Amino acid sequence: MPSPDLPPNLDHLFTHRVDTRAVDFVRPADTDRPTWAVYQEARYLGTVHAQVSGAKRHWHVQSLREQHRDLDDAIRALRRPATWQVDQARARRWARDILDDPHMIVLDTQTTSLSDPWAVQIALTDHCGRVLFNEHLNPLADITPAATALHGTTPQKATTAASFSAFVPHLAHLLHGRRCLTYNAPFDYSVLERELHRHFRSPIRAQAWLRKSTWVDAMRPYAAWKGLWSARRGSYRYQQLGSSYDAATNCQLLLTTLEQLR
Template sequence: MPSPDLPLHPSHLFTRTVDARAAHFVRPGDTDRPTWAVYEDTCYLGTVHAQFDSGRHWHVQSLKEQHLRLDDAVRALRRPATWPADHERVGRWARNVLADPRLVVLDVQTTTLTEPWAVQIGLTDRHGNVLFNEHLNPLADVAPAATALHGITQQRAAAAPPFAAFVPHLAQLMHGRRCLTYNAAFDRRVLERELHRYFRCTTRARAWLGKSTWADAMGPYATWKGLWSARHRSYRCQPLGSSYEAVTNCRLLLTTLEQVR
């Protein structure tokens, strides 16, 4: 089986644009195997191979890595020289986070991605033990596209208590603790909206959130993976492999940090 993004009729020479920058692939003249040297302008980046195992990976020879997508193999070859130090720094960060005895891990499922309200909040401790797992009535419509992801219907959400019913308990669980999330900006925005509705005051909502120390794993995980975007001159954010269930996502994030540490 060919690699999923191998050109249909791969030639000895072809060009592929990855993140708005051309990568040129040159097959050595002494082989007809799916092997190409990769150049950017006249700079040699490295060599990639397809179909050498199950046929569904691109092997990056110099890095001794494999990637499902050819574009990601090119991004790995484009890593800046600082990546080894960046990689080690993220490992230290992950070890520090996981060693915190007061760590809590948070995930929020919502009505939609734009102007979202919470329909489920999950919290675990640093060992993945459940501290909080509740469905919420968002007092708003649940978008069908959101239901298709997390499975929480309008009817199920309408039967649950509203966010306001849990504010004191969430404060007991979160305040004074380090709160780990994946994409903290989104989760904080959802909670701030809910708290603003509860307090009717932006200042009080932000003060409530400020009683926790927030740690976002999304940027560090992107750095650890090391897939460089030439367009944005930064490491590309990576999907966590979400199940769209709050507690499952908390545990998945902990498992991911165990790999990073």
């Protein structure tokens, strides 16, 4: 049975699966602290300490001098490949390059759904976070209840807004010839591609319009900088940017997040 001084539901010896791979936790006999030595396939990964404050628990990774709110993330940090410091340095150089570009622009969209999405909001900021464009749109399509619950745009509210086509010339003026920074570029790119295809009634013209900008995705560099290794995927685990569902706020949040990488 667990000792009263241990965090709830964690015994002296237990096994926990992280990204489909079993990890064994062994509490040393010579300590009263909530501390476990961590093994994977009989290989010692490191030691973690549970730090409990009220209802909150953090996991301190001894060898890395890091704290993680989630035990799984603490294990992912211990699983980092030997190349992580090189990968992290590369992410820092990437961040400095993109953030120092005065012509760089940041883009985010909010949509009708995650599958076959249409835009209900598009925002762009400059490299300093100043809002250059922030419009709510009539998607001319249904908005799923799940999407409305996140970003707050109801079908009734959307019907009073202009459609994407009304903003195509202005978006071209802001985007063309610039690097366009996004978080999860394939998604935002696909949203604009669908809108442009509908506007031009031509996939070739839509793609030509988009190719006038250079699209840059921050997801992979940020994941490498954090260095939480997914054993299931064999790559660094993508990180959530935040909990905002406003496109302009997300653009500014992305810039603030990337400043950490410098």
